[in-house]
Amino acid sequence: MSAEYREMWEKLNLDLTAHDGLLTVLGKFYGDIYLSQDKRLKGMEYLDFVVSEVHGLRIKELQDAKARGQKVVGTFCIFVPEELTLAARAIQVGLCAGAEAGKEEAEKIVPRNTCALIKSFIGFKLARLCPFIESCDLIVGETTCDGKKKAYEVFKDYVNLYVMEVPQQKKKADRELFKAEVLAYKEKLEELTGNKITAESLKEAIKLVNRKRKVLQRLNALRAKVPTPISGRDVLLINQISFYDDPQRFCEKIEDLCQELEQKVKEKEGVVPENTPRLLLAGCPMAVPNWKLPYLVESSGAVVVGEESCIGTRNTRDLVDESKETLEEMIDALVDRYMRIDCACFTPNEERMENVLNLAKELKVDGVIQYSLLFCQPYQQESLKLGKFLEKNNIPVLNIETDYSMEDVEQLKTRVEAFVEMLEK
Amino acid sequence: MLILGIDIGSRSIEIVGLDKGELQLKKQLPTTFDPLAQLRKGLKDLAFAGVVATGYGRGLVDRLDLKVPVKKITEIKAYAKGVSALFPQARSILDIGGQDTKALLLNEQGGLLKFEMNDRCAAGTGKFLEQMANIFQIGIEEFGPYALKGDRVPVINSMCTVFAETEATSLMAQGEKPENIALALHHAIVKRCVNMLKRVGATPPLIFAGGVAHNPCVAQLLSENLGFSPIIPQDPDFIGAIGAALSFS
Numbered sequence: 001m002s003a004e005y006r007e008m009w010e011k012l013n014l015d016l017t018a019h020d021g022l023l024t025v026l027g028k029f030y031g032d033i034y035l036s037q038d039k040r041l042k043g044m045e046y047l048d049f050v051v052s053e054v055h056g057l058r059i060k061e062l063q064d065a066k067a068r069g070q071k072v073v074g075t076f077c078i079f080v081p082e083e084l085t086l087a088a089r090a091i092q093v094g095l096c097a098g099a100e101a102g103k104e105e106a107e108k109i110v111p112r113n114t115c116a117l118i119k120s121f122i123g124f125k126l127a128r129l130c131p132f133i134e135s136c137d138l139i140v141g142e143t144t145c146d147g148k149k150k151a152y153e154v155f156k157d158y159v160n161l162y163v164m165e166v167p168q169q170k171k172k173a174d175r176e177l178f179k180a181e182v183l184a185y186k187e188k189l190e191e192l193t194g195n196k197i198t199a200e201s202l203k204e205a206i207k208l209v210n211r212k213r214k215v216l217q218r219l220n221a222l223r224a225k226v227p228t229p230i231s232g233r234d235v236l237l238i239n240q241i242s243f244y245d246d247p248q249r250f251c252e253k254i255e256d257l258c259q260e261l262e263q264k265v266k267e268k269e270g271v272v273p274e275n276t277p278r279l280l281l282a283g284c285p286m287a288v289p290n291w292k293l294p295y296l297v298e299s300s301g302a303v304v305v306g307e308e309s310c311i312g313t314r315n316t317r318d319l320v321d322e323s324k325e326t327l328e329e330m331i332d333a334l335v336d337r338y339m340r341i342d343c344a345c346f347t348p349n350e351e352r353m354e355n356v357l358n359l360a361k362e363l364k365v366d367g368v369i370q371y372s373l374l375f376c377q378p379y380q381q382e383s384l385k386l387g388k389f390l391e392k393n394n395i396p397v398l399n400i401e402t403d404y405s406m407e408d409v410e411q412l413k414t415r416v417e418a419f420v421e422m423l424e425k
Numbered sequence: 426m427l428i429l430g431i432d433i434g435s436r437s438i439e440i441v442g443l444d445k446g447e448l449q450l451k452k453q454l455p456t457t458f459d460p461l462a463q464l465r466k467g468l469k470d471l472a473f474a475g476v477v478a479t480g481y482g483r484g485l486v487d488r489l490d491l492k493v494p495v496k497k498i499t500e501i502k503a504y505a506k507g508v509s510a511l512f513p514q515a516r517s518i519l520d521i522g523g524q525d526t527k528a529l530l531l532n533e534q535g536g537l538l539k540f541e542m543n544d545r546c547a548a549g550t551g552k553f554l555e556q557m558a559n560i561f562q563i564g565i566e567e568f569g570p571y572a573l574k575g576d577r578v579p580v581i582n583s584m585c586t587v588f589a590e591t592e593a594t595s596l597m598a599q600g601e602k603p604e605n606i607a608l609a610l611h612h613a614i615v616k617r618c619v620n621m622l623k624r625v626g627a628t629p630p631l632i633f634a635g636g637v638a639h640n641p642c643v644a645q646l647l648s649e650n651l652g653f654s655p656i657i658p659q660d661p662d663f664i665g666a667i668g669a670a671l672s673f674s
Contacts, residue, residue, distance in 0.1 A: 401544065408544065411525070411542070414481070414499050414500065414501070414525075415501075415542055417499045418499040418500075418501035418502060418537075418540060418542075421498065421499060421501070421502045421537075422502075422537045422540075
């Protein structure tokens with residue numbers, strides 16, 4: 001790593017020794033899980049590069065943008081409308097919360113039975129390990145679960161935090177509430193950046209974020225083919241990177257990758273043999289660098305062809321209506337689109353049942369693995385109901401509850417392998 | 426030529442040899458902290474044409490440098506296979522091993538339909554009973570018969586090995602008869618297994634296998650709680666190894 005980066009990290013007040021350790025582990029992890037794959041796609045070189053420079057070049061880009069007066073906004077949830085952030089000429093980054101880091105530190109300010117994702121983002125901050133958090137001018141939280149809600153009450157002592165309220169139902173009053181929150185966020189951004197959000201800038205931002213969703217939709221349509229042309233962990237990584245790389249560059253690179261995949265599909269060249277069991281992962285988000293379950297699944301003779309999660313189709317399924325002209329109409333279009341998110345924080349959340357079933361059919365899966373983080377009440381609760389619903393529709397289901405630690409890997413392996421054996425018949 | 430099935434569990438290793446589907450050999454060794462050495466010991470002087478390994482330590486066979494074809498399957502598949510071969514009428518299986526408890530549901534052809542397994546902790550497994558027997562300072566083989574002498578069941582709520590020990594200790598301090606406490610501990614484990622069986626929708630005939638099937642108290646309480654008697658195979662701890670050997674093809 002160049003001296004220039006070290007100087008940058010030092011300025012960002014990172015714990016350099018611990019950070020070196022993190023990068024070493026991450027590099028090894030990436031090598032084992034990603035670089036060792038057979039039939040690697042050429043288009044994945046972009047992702048290898050982005051990952052190798054995740055705390056380097058990308059951070060430098062953010063610092064350079066800040067030097068030019070741009071602001072950086074960090075988020076943890078797909079409810080924060082990136083369209084507004086971009087329309088205010090700010091940069092939005094999804095903050096990493098997918099590794100066990102600074103756990104002991106985090107457990108000093110949140111209860112031990114808090115989910116791994118929350119502990120992770122708090123840990124990254126308290127242990128001074130994440131240059132993204134340190135680059136943020138504003139961090140936007142949201143009220144999607146009790147764990148996060150209460151964690152933000154203490155997290156605010158460490159970062160410049162703004163919390164958006166996300167309603168829990170989808171009635172008319174809830175839509176009004178969310179609209180008010182979207183408008184308040186718009187004002188907050190204008191105050192932060194000094195830039196007025198105009199119909200013109202918002203229209204352009206809507207198009208860009210839609211383009212990102214469309215390229216990911218195209219990717220999902222390609223992997224729905226049999227045999228699937230790309231591994232599940234590669235697509236998970238692409239989804240993860242969509243949250244922090246430059247959107248323009250991301251779209252171009254993934255469009256190139258899709259072209260490569262189209263060729264593979266035409267030649268019926270799969271990343272795995274045609275009869276490999278195809279699985280959909282459904283439930284909690286897998287934030288970077290959480291690759292534990294897809295790696296386990298794909299080392300057990302199956303292939304992942306879908307992620308029904310916030311870092312997956314929940315984020316990319318719905319587009320914002322691009323036909324609106326006035327600012328007011330566009331805000332309404334944004335609100336409508338975001339209120340369609342089928343997050344388990346809503347009650348009831350019936351549409352998710354149908355959405356998962358449709359996705360399972362579209363992707364031609366042989367089974368669904370429901371993934372819940374330990375202590376994530378909303379998704380754990382829904383897994384019971386969704387599991388029964390899928391079984392009723394003759395889709396085999398395996399429920400997995402885990403966290404970021406590696407101590408349960410052997411037990412998980414047995415379960416996943418047995419599930420795959422069961423589907424192989 | 427023999428086909429070997431090897432079940433490498435957390436507590437014991439079972440090896441069986443089948444010749445054209447007929448059982449010709451069976452042996453059991455403790456796993457110890459050096460299962461690889463135990464495996465080498467177990468396989469010494471054996472002539473065989475193929476191996477299927479199962480159980481927690483199934484990956485270890487790769488390190489034996491065997492000169493014959495080697496396959497690995499999970500113990501879930503192995504138990505389903507073993508049971509459906511020995512008991513074609515079976516519809517469900519309860520396997521309580523050293524560190525795992527599994528409930529399996531089979532279809533009419535003996536194929537696996539659904540399964541549940543305990544997660545990372547040892548609650549409700551053979552390890553739990555072993556720890557508790559330790560507190561009573563009696564051998565694990567004696568623990569079941571000992572518990573059957575109990576005439577009253579005090580409540581033990583916790584299934585966690587650590588907390589259950591605390592509960593058992595406080596019951597002792599209250600002067601509860603040790604046989605009754607032992608019985609309560611057996612009740613706790615059976616309650617958990619019955620829940621697991623219900624989650625997969627287990628129906629009779631139910632085969633109860635794994636090392637804990639030797640425990641008469643667990644077997645009796647299972648019958649009482651389920652309303653039907655589970656069938657216990659003659660060698661309940663060898664079902665996985667037999668199923669493994671049968672999966673060689």
